[in-house]
Amino acid sequence: xxxxxxIDDNPAVGEALSLxxxxxxxxxxxxxxxxxxxxxxxxxxxxxxxxxxxFTADTTSGEEGVALFRAIRQRHTxxxxxxxxxxxxxxxxxxxxxxxxxxxxxxxxxxxxxxxTVENLLxxxxxxxxxxxxxxxxxxxxxxxxxxxxLDGLVFAxxxxxxxxxxxxxxxxxxxxxxxxxxxxxxxxxxAAIVHANSAVRSGAFVAVNCGALPGELIEAELFGAxxxxxxxxxxxxEGRFELAxxxxxxxxxxxxxxxxxxxxxxxxxETGQFERLGSGRTRQVKVRVLSATNADLKAMVRAGTFRxxxxxxxxxxxxxxxxxxxxxxxxxxxxxxxxxxRAALGDAAREVLLGYPWPGNVRELKNAIERAALxxxxxxxxxxLLNLPxxxxxxxxxxxxxxxxxxxxxxxxxxxxVSRAAQALGLSRQALYxxxxxxxxxxxx
Numbered sequence: 510x511x512x513x514x515x516i517d518d519n520p521a522v523g524e525a526l527s528l529x530x531x532x533x534x535x536x537x538x539x540x541x542x543x544x545x546x547x548x549x550x551x552x553x554x555x556x557x558x559x560x561x562x563x564f565t566a567d568t569t570s571g572e573e574g575v576a577l578f579r580a581i582r583q584r585h586t587x588x589x590x591x592x593x594x595x596x597x598x599x600x601x602x603x604x605x606x607x608x609x610x611x612x613x614x615x616x617x618x619x620x621x622x623x624x625x626t627v628e629n630l631l632x633x634x635x636x637x638x639x640x641x642x643x644x645x646x647x648x649x650x651x652x653x654x655x656x657x658x659x660l661d662g663l664v665f666a667x668x669x670x671x672x673x674x675x676x677x678x679x680x681x682x683x684x685x686x687x688x689x690x691x692x693x694x695x696x697x698x699x700x701a702a703i704v705h706a707n708s709a710v711r712s713g714a715f716v717a718v719n720c721g722a723l724p725g726e727l728i729e730a731e732l733f734g735a736x737x738x739x740x741x742x743x744x745x746x747x748e749g750r751f752e753l754a755x756x757x758x759x760x761x762x763x764x765x766x767x768x769x770x771x772x773x774x775x776x777x778x779x780e781t782g783q784f785e786r787l788g789s790g791r792t793r794q795v796k797v798r799v800l801s802a803t804n805a806d807l808k809a810m811v812r813a814g815t816f817r818x819x820x821x822x823x824x825x826x827x828x829x830x831x832x833x834x835x836x837x838x839x840x841x842x843x844x845x846x847x848x849x850x851x852r853a854a855l856g857d858a859a860r861e862v863l864l865g866y867p868w869p870g871n872v873r874e875l876k877n878a879i880e881r882a883a884l885x886x887x888x889x890x891x892x893x894x895l896l897n898l899p900x901x902x903x904x905x906x907x908x909x910x911x912x913x914x915x916x917x918x919x920x921x922x923x924x925x926x927x928v929s930r931a932a933q934a935l936g937l938s939r940q941a942l943y944x945x946x947x948x949x950x951x952x953x954x955x
Contacts, residue, residue: 691831713757721763739788
């Protein structure tokens with residue numbers, strides 16, 4: 510139940526506030542001394558504190574109130590504290606607000622304003638706990654992945670990437686073919702390397718070939734090898750990638766570019782482990798774990814007759830989908846810091862630009878942008894111009910549930926600072942809105 514601790518040496522004040530809060534389904538706790546209040550905080554789960562600033566006959570110093578606030582802030586850093594004061598001059602209260610107090614209210618207080626303040630802070634406290642739980646769960650999930658599997662130094666923070674890695678590592682233990690799907694530049698080869706590193710053949714070679722980077726007439730020679738004279742320029746025999754990967758893993762990137770003739774031979778290798786080099790009649794036998802990747806719609810290619818249906822189902826025993834960077838925005842800043850490697854600092858404005866940009870080139874584009882900016886910034890601070898990103902519309906670049914800072918500020922203003930109403934207007938939950946407010950550095954209003 511939502512709980513508010515009232516610390517005030519005047520029993521009448523405690524009773525009045527207790528009755529007011531109880532009528533609105535808020536559990537009140539009352540402490541008549543600073544010592545009692547601090548002890549209650551250690552024993553009870555408290556969401557908000559309302560504390561008096563006047564605990565002595567001297568109503569102008571408030572030294573004990575200041576000391577109490579500092580003691581609460583030291584022991585409970587994120588606990589919202591509302592100050593009650595009967596002073597005519599409120600300079601000290603204002604200074605404490607700057608030091609972290611949630612708000613101050615003058616005695617006698619206005620019930621409506623006090624309740625609005627407390628309700629907002631209770632929502633904030635709930636959201637803060639939810640954010641903390643989410644962060645802790647993500648951290649536990651990442652730590653478990655790092656403890657259990659070899660992740661090849663991959664940097665990530667998003668749930669989407671954690672799910673992808675969990676699936677990739679689980680299927681790694683089985684020898685079945687895996688198809689890795691996702692856009693260019695998202696890191697499909699890194700996922701393939703992680704599958705290999707956690708497989709039964711991890712002590713063997715990991716051989717990668719990009720089927721889209723070679724002319725069609727050379728792909729088969731690259732994969733299966735060729736004897737001398739098999740084609741123009743083949744002056745000597747050469748091993749193909751399957752032979753090089755024997756006992757290990759072969760990663761076929763951009764598998765959709767493999768010509769139909771090569772698809773037939775690949776299907777045979779997958780089924781029997783057998784193939785012949787170009788220009789050779791001798792059958793060779795290999796044992797290779799095959800991983801493949803594509804950014805193309807292979808199902809559409811099957812319907813169009815440009816990709817064999819039997820090969821598609823043979824390759825796609827397990828599909829691991831790697832989401833684009835725009836769909837895992839929690840990875841953007843950790844990756845940027847990783848690519849910087851301490852060479853420069855990211856300014857706040859640059860961070861905002863990085864989070865708002867759609868990253869059509871995915872992780873590869875982010876790395877290039879950071880490398881360029883770091884070079885130009887030297888050991889200074891990276892600003893938006895140094896990132897040199899193309900112009901875009903922030904609203905279009907974000908997900909539909911990702912309003913801009915200006916939209917959040919406007920909604921809060923229109924809702925008179927009531928977070929629940931602003932969240933409803935933006936089509937978000939309260940927790941989601943608080944996460945945006947935290948990201949944009951916006952404080953809850955009273």
